Amino acid sequence: MRILKFLIICFFLFSSSFVYSQTENKSAKITKNLRCLICQGQSVYDSDSEFANSLKILVNKKLDQGLNEKQIYDFLKDKYGEWILYDPEFNKNTYFLWLLPILIFLLGGAIIFKLSIFKKK
Known part of the structure; x- marks a missing residue:
């Protein structure tokens, strides 16, 4: 019985860290595709400005709310314009x-x- 309890606890610990890791990967992917409006030519992921830090927090909040990548891009595009995306739509x-x-x-x-x-002639 103790082994079963131990396995259940381990399962929940590892599954929660897996979900957290997936959220961090999505957050990094999204912020790498966002342009920092303060630091010209730098992504939000690479920048350490106040604007970039606030966008990182915003992206994490939106992911926690259950929004997907496209919905987050659409939200930011509506708020800041299409220039914020490194990969604009066609x-x-x-x-x-x-x-x-x-x-x-x-x-x-x-x-x-x-x-x-002409060179052949």
Whole structure:
């Protein structure tokens, strides 16, 4: 009987630490994708400003409330604008941002192809 009680206690201890670890992993993933509005070019995860610390607390509270990653991003996007996300969604405001690298790649390929044809002649 003592062994059974010991196993039950161990199970609850390890399962609660597993849940806590999952929440910390989600929190880290979310804060790595958020831009600190105070420290230009730094993520909230890497920053130690007051704003970043308050956002870390906010993200943890939202995760404790049961919100998922997308709901947290939507909440923060509504509050601070889309600029807070390092990985913005594809929409009418950001299509140029997403398509510019493809256009540069195609233009560069066309220039290289054209130059290689002229060198052969």
